[in-house]
Amino acid sequence: MSNHPPRSTIADVARHAGVSKATVSRFLNHRDTLLSPEIARRVEAAIEALSYTPSPMARALKRGRSRLIGLVVADITNPYSVAVLSGAEQACRQAGYLMMLFNLANERERESVGLKVLSTYQVEGFILNTMGLEQGSVLTPVLRGRPVVLVDRLHQGLEVDFVSLDNVQAVHACLDHLLEAGYREFLLVTEPLGGVSSRIERVRAFESRLDALGPQAGGRWIEVSVDDQGGLAQALRDLRAGARRPPAVLAVNGVVSMRIVAAVAQLGWRLGPDIGLIGIDDTPWAPYVGPGISAVAQPTDALGSLAARCLIERIGGLAAPARSIRLPGTLMARGSTRLESLAASGEVPGNRG
Amino acid sequence: MSNHPPRSTIADVARHAGVSKATVSRFLNHRDTLLSPEIARRVEAAIEALSYTPSPMARALKRGRSRLIGLVVADITNPYSVAVLSGAEQACRQAGYLMMLFNLANERERESVGLKVLSTYQVEGFILNTMGLEQGSVLTPVLRGRPVVLVDRLHQGLEVDFVSLDNVQAVHACLDHLLEAGYREFLLVTEPLGGVSSRIERVRAFESRLDALGPQAGGRWIEVSVDDQGGLAQALRDLRAGARRPPAVLAVNGVVSMRIVAAVAQLGWRLGPDIGLIGIDDTPWAPYVGPGISAVAQPTDALGSLAARCLIERIGGLAAPARSIRLPGTLMARGSTRLESLAASGEVPGNRG
DNA sequence: TTGTATGCGTTATCAC
DNA sequence: GTGATAACGCATACAA
Numbered sequence: 001m002s003n004h005p006p007r008s009t010i011a012d013v014a015r016h017a018g019v020s021k022a023t024v025s026r027f028l029n030h031r032d033t034l035l036s037p038e039i040a041r042r043v044e045a046a047i048e049a050l051s052y053t054p055s056p057m058a059r060a061l062k063r064g065r066s067r068l069i070g071l072v073v074a075d076i077t078n079p080y081s082v083a084v085l086s087g088a089e090q091a092c093r094q095a096g097y098l099m100m101l102f103n104l105a106n107e108r109e110r111e112s113v114g115l116k117v118l119s120t121y122q123v124e125g126f127i128l129n130t131m132g133l134e135q136g137s138v139l140t141p142v143l144r145g146r147p148v149v150l151v152d153r154l155h156q157g158l159e160v161d162f163v164s165l166d167n168v169q170a171v172h173a174c175l176d177h178l179l180e181a182g183y184r185e186f187l188l189v190t191e192p193l194g195g196v197s198s199r200i201e202r203v204r205a206f207e208s209r210l211d212a213l214g215p216q217a218g219g220r221w222i223e224v225s226v227d228d229q230g231g232l233a234q235a236l237r238d239l240r241a242g243a244r245r246p247p248a249v250l251a252v253n254g255v256v257s258m259r260i261v262a263a264v265a266q267l268g269w270r271l272g273p274d275i276g277l278i279g280i281d282d283t284p285w286a287p288y289v290g291p292g293i294s295a296v297a298q299p300t301d302a303l304g305s306l307a308a309r310c311l312i313e314r315i316g317g318l319a320a321p322a323r324s325i326r327l328p329g330t331l332m333a334r335g336s337t338r339l340e341s342l343a344a345s346g347e348v349p350g351n352r353g
Numbered sequence: 354m355s356n357h358p359p360r361s362t363i364a365d366v367a368r369h370a371g372v373s374k375a376t377v378s379r380f381l382n383h384r385d386t387l388l389s390p391e392i393a394r395r396v397e398a399a400i401e402a403l404s405y406t407p408s409p410m411a412r413a414l415k416r417g418r419s420r421l422i423g424l425v426v427a428d429i430t431n432p433y434s435v436a437v438l439s440g441a442e443q444a445c446r447q448a449g450y451l452m453m454l455f456n457l458a459n460e461r462e463r464e465s466v467g468l469k470v471l472s473t474y475q476v477e478g479f480i481l482n483t484m485g486l487e488q489g490s491v492l493t494p495v496l497r498g499r500p501v502v503l504v505d506r507l508h509q510g511l512e513v514d515f516v517s518l519d520n521v522q523a524v525h526a527c528l529d530h531l532l533e534a535g536y537r538e539f540l541l542v543t544e545p546l547g548g549v550s551s552r553i554e555r556v557r558a559f560e561s562r563l564d565a566l567g568p569q570a571g572g573r574w575i576e577v578s579v580d581d582q583g584g585l586a587q588a589l590r591d592l593r594a595g596a597r598r599p600p601a602v603l604a605v606n607g608v609v610s611m612r613i614v615a616a617v618a619q620l621g622w623r624l625g626p627d628i629g630l631i632g633i634d635d636t637p638w639a640p641y642v643g644p645g646i647s648a649v650a651q652p653t654d655a656l657g658s659l660a661a662r663c664l665i666e667r668i669g670g671l672a673a674p675a676r677s678i679r680l681p682g683t684l685m686a687r688g689s690t691r692l693e694s695l696a697a698s699g700e701v702p703g704n705r706g
Numbered sequence: 707t708t709g710t711a712t713g714c715g716t717t718a719t720c721a722c
Numbered sequence: 723g724t725g726a727t728a729a730c731g732c733a734t735a736c737a738a
Contacts, residue, residue: 004497004498006495053469053473054473055411055414055473055475056473056474057413057414057419057474057475058414059412061408061410061411061414066410076435076438077431077435077436077439081436082430083430085429086429086430086456086458088456089429089456093456098455098470098471098474099452099453099454100451100452100453101452101453101454102443102451102456103439103442103443103446105439105443116406117451118405118451120408120409121409121410121451122408122410122438144360147697156602165535175647205438246640258637258638258641261616261638261641262641263638265641283638284611285611285614285636285638285642286638286641287615287618288614288615288642289613289638289641289642290641299546326590330698
């Protein structure tokens with residue numbers, strides 16, 4: 001059993017350099033001011049020689065700051081969450097913060113637990129990508145004044161920075177594209193709203209746009225829970241039966257897109273000619289699923305890094321009123337929104353940007 | 354500006370309960386022994402009243418243990434990594450550990466940086482899902498005797514627990530399935546081996562199985578780098594041109610599968626009848642891509658939670674020799690390995706388990 | 707400009 | 723059984 005030397009401490013460095021701990025600490029934190037070149041040189045050499053690194057734990061204890069950022073995510077299995085997480089992680093790293101991850105695994109009641117746990121580790125701020133079900137009033141006490149930024153989903157009564165897709169723009173882009181492609185009858189499919197702000201916003205945008213469009217187009221929206229694939233298929237059957245020409249479905253997110261694709265496959269219909277499909281959230285596979293699935297791609301990386309940067313600004317003391325940042329999505333038009341089948345023309349599915 | 358009360362400390366609890374800090378600490382750590390019921394009750398009440406939680410930071414400082422586990426991941430954008438991560442995170446949580454995440458973002462040289470950073474945070478152990486390029490000899494010093502478990506990829510000279518897909522079984526399952534489906538000419542496509550153990554194992558398994566098969570089947574393997582999509586298409590053209598009947602491709606992982614699909618689409622071929630495709634790594638979209646992409650699904654969740662549990666056992670002091678755990682994958686047969694096209698029969702793509 | 711002393715919130719070692 | 727007290731590694735007020 002090899003015994004490993006304990007990591008060297010500030011005391012070791014001080015001894016090695018023949019100075020006091022305070023001097024080493026000064027070198028670490030206020031290198032510029034208050035230090036004679038000669039001493040600085042010796043301290044630096046000692047640090048190098050002992051390959052000394054300050055203990056963030058001890059620092060956190062003393063200063064109350066930990067260089068840690070807590071990320072609470074509803075479901076790390078969701079590619080959207082991961083993409084955002086990834087962008088955020090990068091920005092944090094660049095700013096010298098480390099990320100502590102807490103995954104809710106879709107158990108919403110664990111949200112406050114996650115916050116508490118991260119809290120005890122003295123994280124300096126939180127990025128929340130959760131269901132948004134906990135009211136701000138219950139969150140506030142555990143936050144203890146530490147900054148928070150919300151991603152994708154708002155929390156009632158929590159007035160903090162918010163970063164998200166521009167849902168109105170995204171839904172409008174979808175509808176405009178469908179109209180241009182020749183569809184006139186629309187069905188928006190969402191998971192049960194359940195108070196989730198992004199879903200609600202998308203539904204509202206859908207409704208208001210449809211109102212504005214007037215009689216030239218018609219549409220409804222339905223909630224279908226994940227375990228009711230049969231209900232979804234039935235809804236699609238009804239939709240198509242009641243329409244004079246091929247209708248189109250707008251999937252509120254990637255999960256729903258996937259389920260629509262499954263249902264359409266099961267029904268034996270062709271995406272595009274028989275029923276249009278466009279969804280919010282793009283995936284690398286989308287170009288190759290059936291005739292290609294049209295989608296609005298979210299700028300997930302930007303969302304994540306913006307969230308992180310906002311948070312870090314707040315940690316740095318910024319006291320501006322709560323900001324709301326909305327980033328546009330970009331439409332990827334593919335075969336699932338092409339009324340005329342291309343099977344005959346020999347064209348191949350793929351990206352059309 | 355609302356001022357937030359500082360979190361209560363062990364001293365607050367002691368004062369509130371009219372006992373000493375030591376007593377409170379005892380209640381926290383050795384509740385069972387050495388404590389009169391009366392005092393215990395009072396302490397408990399005080400803790401409740403002040404909603405006190407011990408500071409993990411201070412604990413870590415004093416005891417050297419942090420209840421933190423460090424996870425270094427090559428690319429958090431890779432769904433495989435995330436799936437593993439997710440399983441690991443869950444197991445850690447259940448054991449009362451929190452996960453600190455360090456993403457290499459595919460910059461391999463950041464591996465030792467990641468280890469160092471996590472190290473300073475006093476993580477009690479590491480789960481590594483990286484390229485495996487750093488030799489054990491360079492890793493060992495920063496590990497300082499703390500346990501490590503490797504996922505999916507081995508490191509040379511690092512004899513620690515290892516958890517991974519049973520690559521031999523997986524590749525054999527693929528080949529057996531292809532043979533049964535009627536294919537006889539095989540091409541394994543991998544990203545450049547670059548010393549990554551999982552890729553090497555899969556190639557070796559491919560070669561040895563082919564050897565064993567003898568003249569009834571033939572095959573080669575090629576490395577194609579991510580940015581050489583043209584080269585991949587050309588390789589496929591050559592493959593098909595040189596084969597008497599439809600050949601089949603074995604994609605070494607999900608990323609490669611995706612690229613093959615893209616190339617085949619570009620070539621205008623039908624997956625299955627024109628060229629077979631089976632890949633390691635399944636995705637939710639696979640059933641709906643073209644005729645359905647056949648794949649070997651990895652037990653990612655199990656891999657992750659096993660990794661975490663191994664690590665936690667080691668942290669607990671287990672001193673057994675390094676273990677190597679190989680979990681079998683499960684074959685999902687779909688249309689991309691069906692020689693006869695089903696287009697005519699009206700059957701619909703989907704899972705066939 | 708540098709050193710001494712104290713405290714951050716815990717746990718552990720001693721007394722009592 | 724319980725209470726002082728020291729120490730973990732660091733940063734800072736104060737003294738020099």
